[in-house]
Amino acid sequence: MPSGTLLYAQSGGVTAVINATAAAVIQAARARKVRVLAARNGILGALREELIDTSRESAATVRALAHTPGGAFGSCRVKLKSLEADRARYERLIAVLRAHEVRWFLYNGGNDSADTALKLSQLAAEFDYPLTCVGVPKTVDNDLAVTDCCPGFGSAAKYTAVSVREAALDVAAMADTSTKVFVYEAMGRHAGWLAAAAGLAGKTADEAPQLILFPERPYDEADFLARVQRVVDRVGWCVVVASEGIRDADGRFVADAGAGKDAFGHTQLGGVAARLAGRVHDALGLKVHWTLPDYLQRSARHIASATDLEQAQAVGRKAVEFAFKGMNATMPVIVRTADAPYRWKIEAAPLARIANREKKMPAGFIRRDGYGITAAARRYLEPLIRGEAYPPYGRDGLPRYVSLRNPAVPRQLPAFTD
Amino acid sequence: MPSGTLLYAQSGGVTAVINATAAAVIQAARARKVRVLAARNGILGALREELIDTSRESAATVRALAHTPGGAFGSCRVKLKSLEADRARYERLIAVLRAHEVRWFLYNGGNDSADTALKLSQLAAEFDYPLTCVGVPKTVDNDLAVTDCCPGFGSAAKYTAVSVREAALDVAAMADTSTKVFVYEAMGRHAGWLAAAAGLAGKTADEAPQLILFPERPYDEADFLARVQRVVDRVGWCVVVASEGIRDADGRFVADAGAGKDAFGHTQLGGVAARLAGRVHDALGLKVHWTLPDYLQRSARHIASATDLEQAQAVGRKAVEFAFKGMNATMPVIVRTADAPYRWKIEAAPLARIANREKKMPAGFIRRDGYGITAAARRYLEPLIRGEAYPPYGRDGLPRYVSLRNPAVPRQLPAFTD
Numbered sequence: 001m002p003s004g005t006l007l008y009a010q011s012g013g014v015t016a017v018i019n020a021t022a023a024a025v026i027q028a029a030r031a032r033k034v035r036v037l038a039a040r041n042g043i044l045g046a047l048r049e050e051l052i053d054t055s056r057e058s059a060a061t062v063r064a065l066a067h068t069p070g071g072a073f074g075s076c077r078v079k080l081k082s083l084e085a086d087r088a089r090y091e092r093l094i095a096v097l098r099a100h101e102v103r104w105f106l107y108n109g110g111n112d113s114a115d116t117a118l119k120l121s122q123l124a125a126e127f128d129y130p131l132t133c134v135g136v137p138k139t140v141d142n143d144l145a146v147t148d149c150c151p152g153f154g155s156a157a158k159y160t161a162v163s164v165r166e167a168a169l170d171v172a173a174m175a176d177t178s179t180k181v182f183v184y185e186a187m188g189r190h191a192g193w194l195a196a197a198a199g200l201a202g203k204t205a206d207e208a209p210q211l212i213l214f215p216e217r218p219y220d221e222a223d224f225l226a227r228v229q230r231v232v233d234r235v236g237w238c239v240v241v242a243s244e245g246i247r248d249a250d251g252r253f254v255a256d257a258g259a260g261k262d263a264f265g266h267t268q269l270g271g272v273a274a275r276l277a278g279r280v281h282d283a284l285g286l287k288v289h290w291t292l293p294d295y296l297q298r299s300a301r302h303i304a305s306a307t308d309l310e311q312a313q314a315v316g317r318k319a320v321e322f323a324f325k326g327m328n329a330t331m332p333v334i335v336r337t338a339d340a341p342y343r344w345k346i347e348a349a350p351l352a353r354i355a356n357r358e359k360k361m362p363a364g365f366i367r368r369d370g371y372g373i374t375a376a377a378r379r380y381l382e383p384l385i386r387g388e389a390y391p392p393y394g395r396d397g398l399p400r401y402v403s404l405r406n407p408a409v410p411r412q413l414p415a416f417t418d
Numbered sequence: 419m420p421s422g423t424l425l426y427a428q429s430g431g432v433t434a435v436i437n438a439t440a441a442a443v444i445q446a447a448r449a450r451k452v453r454v455l456a457a458r459n460g461i462l463g464a465l466r467e468e469l470i471d472t473s474r475e476s477a478a479t480v481r482a483l484a485h486t487p488g489g490a491f492g493s494c495r496v497k498l499k500s501l502e503a504d505r506a507r508y509e510r511l512i513a514v515l516r517a518h519e520v521r522w523f524l525y526n527g528g529n530d531s532a533d534t535a536l537k538l539s540q541l542a543a544e545f546d547y548p549l550t551c552v553g554v555p556k557t558v559d560n561d562l563a564v565t566d567c568c569p570g571f572g573s574a575a576k577y578t579a580v581s582v583r584e585a586a587l588d589v590a591a592m593a594d595t596s597t598k599v600f601v602y603e604a605m606g607r608h609a610g611w612l613a614a615a616a617g618l619a620g621k622t623a624d625e626a627p628q629l630i631l632f633p634e635r636p637y638d639e640a641d642f643l644a645r646v647q648r649v650v651d652r653v654g655w656c657v658v659v660a661s662e663g664i665r666d667a668d669g670r671f672v673a674d675a676g677a678g679k680d681a682f683g684h685t686q687l688g689g690v691a692a693r694l695a696g697r698v699h700d701a702l703g704l705k706v707h708w709t710l711p712d713y714l715q716r717s718a719r720h721i722a723s724a725t726d727l728e729q730a731q732a733v734g735r736k737a738v739e740f741a742f743k744g745m746n747a748t749m750p751v752i753v754r755t756a757d758a759p760y761r762w763k764i765e766a767a768p769l770a771r772i773a774n775r776e777k778k779m780p781a782g783f784i785r786r787d788g789y790g791i792t793a794a795a796r797r798y799l800e801p802l803i804r805g806e807a808y809p810p811y812g813r814d815g816l817p818r819y820v821s822l823r824n825p826a827v828p829r830q831l832p833a834f835t836d
Contacts, residue, residue, distance in 0.1 A: 010591070013588075013592070014587075014588055014591045014592065016584075034457055036616075041594040041595065044595065058616070060696075065652065067587065068587070069584050069587050070588050070590060070591045071584075071588075071591030071592070071657025072583075072591075072593075074590075074591050074592075074594060075592055076590045076592075076594060076595040076596075077592070077595045077596045089612075113473045124553065156710075158815055161815070161816060162720050162817060163714050163718070165816060165817070165819065166434075166487050166488075166714065166717040166718055166719060166817075166819075167712075167713040167714055167717050168488075168491075169432075169486070169819065170432055170487065170488050170489025170713045170716065170717040171490075171713065172488060172496075173428070173432045173488045173489030173490075173491075173492050174431070174432065174489070174492075174493055174495070176459040176462065176492060176494060177459065177462065177494040177495045177496055178494075179713075179796055182712075182713065200814065200815070200816065201816070206659055216741050218807065239531060255821060267817060271692075274692065289712050289713060290710070290712060291710055291712040291713065291714055292708070292709055292710045293709060293711065293714065294585075294600075294707050294708065294709040295585040295588045295589065295597075295600065295709065296581050296584065296585055296706060296711065296714075297584050298586040298588065299587060299588040300581070300584055301584060302580050302721055303720055304582065305815065307815075368625075382715045382814055382815060383814075384815075385815035386813065386814070386815040387811075387815065388808070390808070391804070393806055395804065396581060396618065396800055396803075396804070397576055397579070397618070397723065397725075397800060397802075397803035397804040397805065398583060398618065398619070398803070399580060399583070399584075401583065401584075402533060408658075
């Protein structure tokens with residue numbers, strides 16, 4: 001049996017299935033009789049020595065964690081700088097890990113977290129502190145390098161495709177006397193993965209979404225408006241999916257274009273969908289509605305993808321395996337071995353190949369006209385939203401999501417002033 | 419066997435389960451060997467003599483209709499005026515019904531549709547045209563008079579409560595370094611039923627949503643902002659649910675308060691959530707996110723309430739039964755006979771008691787402080803979101819929603835110019 005403690009932490013925007021990864025980590029470590037601590041609010045908990053003892057949670061609660069969205073231990077948006085610039089914080093981390101006999105550190109996040117885990121492994125080596133750091137992939141943005149896809153993305157993608165198909169049925173039914181254009185704003189500041197997933201909702205040019213706006217292509221307002229009008233003329237209505245990160249030819253975010261103050265001097269928080277809807281209303285005179293699902297899209301465990309859930313659990317189990325094998329500075333990544341039938345496996349990749357990189361959508365995934373997805377994109381995306389993985393529901397009609405007790409581990413060190 | 423044709427039409431905003439009502443109508447009429455036509459786009463299809471022959475759809479397709487959101491025959495936002503003011507249109511309706519030997523007219527909608535069905539029944543009597551008009555209840559707004567609840571509401575309510583609970587788990591996990599306030603905008607221009615349903619997501623004062631804004635109570639900005647700050651101080655984060663129809667003490671819609679033009683002279687489409695988020699940002703300096711689910715909330719068949727689905731089908735079946743019994747100018751309404759265990763039955767109510775009325779939320783459903791729901795509201799709401807009624811999914815990971823062929827019935831009359 002390995003000796004020592006495993007520390008697990010969640011980082012960045014949480015997802016519908018990151019807790020499924022957490023559950024798999026805890027279960028795999030428990031099976032090897034290893035104590036698992038969790039850091040409260042990601043790396044901040046490690047810095048502040050705010051650690052949680054997971055051994056107090058029952059096996060049933062840990063199982064329920066697998067169907068609970070959000071981040072059960074808290075997450076954070078904090079990026080550590082270089083070893084030189086942030087040396088005091090990295091050294092503090094080593095001190096906390098040492099005080100709690102942490103031999104394995106699992107950091108569940110995206111590009112930045114991979115970087116933190118990598119740097120921590122380097123500093124531990126420098127200090128001769130025996131530590132194995134393993135990154136665990138997670139992000140709804142699907143922009144992590146090396147891995148074929150990221151746990152969290154498939155569920156958000158399924159939410160997106162299902163929601164767009166449903167809303168389109170509503171719009172189609174009402175278009176004769178009501179809304180003719182509907183705009184859906186998808187997450188994705190730099191890469192259009194979720195906007196692309198919306199493309200799965202329709203198979204033909206006349207099915208919704210008829211127009212997708214990707215951050216990978218410059219937004220051309222005149223061309224966009226002309227296309228909306230053509231779709232409305234042909235189909236009777238039009239559903240637009242816009243990535244929050246679209247920019248005009250000068251590189252300005254469309255979401256920022258109309259931001260400012262209203263007549264009362266109050267901040268106008270707009271967003272891309274509101275902006276596009278305003279243009280459709282003004283320029284085309286068409287009745288328009290829009291939606292901004294925001295966090296709903298990344299927390300929708302009720303419509304999680306079974307593929308995504310399975311992969312989220314698999315990377316958690318493999319991360320523990322890699323850790324106990326001493327595979328330092330690695331990450332379990334998903335390798336696709338076949339599209340149809342879809343097959344995948346988990347392999348180890350060095351964190352150095354992942355840290356601080358960003359995976360863009362392949363150019364071949366965007367249709368030549370720039371407003372839709374290709375067959376190659378469908379082949380890639382479709383397996384990721386396949387299968388349903390419903391949470392159990394209570395008599396109150398709501399999912400039985402669990403809250404952990406998250407008891408604090410007694411501090412061993414003085415407080416850290418950052 | 420009754421002789422003649424049954425005409426069915428959908429009206430107003432469509433819902434996740436209005437097609438389940440349509441399916442039940444078709445099935446019940448088919449069982450009596452009665453031909454069912456549907457009007458394309460609600461009453462407009464009847465005026466324009468754009469009728470659909472439903473007999474061409476297979477039994478399997480009609481069954482699939484029960485799990486397909488939207489309005490399969492098209493709906494409309496059209497309100498006919500009084501018999502005097504709109505006499506030509508009412509007479510045209512009678513002419514179309516007569517030309518297609520329609521003996522039973524079922525209008526599936528809200529308050530306005532009940533009014534149209536009532537007036538049509540009056541004119542038919544005046545003309546000695548044998549016609550039985552039956553209203554069939556439907557609306558996500560739950561504001562129909564007499565009936566205990568409206569088919570369509572329960573599913574939108576379940577979507578709302580589940581979505582708020584999920585998003586709150588996301589916000590709670592990130593609040594330490596990210597968003598501290600999240601605003602969810604619920605449908606409901608005049609009555610806060612859907613905002614109230616969000617209240618089911620939490621059981622205690624510290625669980626989300628900590629603050630609900632109802633259109634039944636004037637919006638007091640200073641009081642609201644102070645409460646948001648107090649919740650953030652106490653809990654660390656705050657989820658607000660706001661009804662789109664909230665108004666200030668002077669009766670002005672909050673959604674309209676910031677509307678106007680941006681620096682480019684373009685229309686700013688705001689909405690309540692964007693507005694409140696802007697105020698929280700400016701006045702409290704807290705990081706805020708918001709969501710506007712818009713049509714997603716009323717088309718979310720993927721998270722439909724089993725209770726709602728059952729009631730949507732029951733009112734369809736009963737409407738056919740009432741029609742064949744000649745129960746003219748009635749509507750099948752839902753009567754609650756017990757809260758726990760929840761029991762209900764269908765009874766007939768006269769359209770005259772329903773047409774053009776609006777059911778407000780009982781004052782006893784809103785907490786004394788105005789920002790939450792009472793135990794009485796929970797007793798009323800909870801059974802309506804109970805049970806899951808998932809659509810079947812395909813290998814593509816999407817619900818198997820059907821499209822009807824909707825073949826046109828040959829016209830018998832000259833075109834009607836309105």
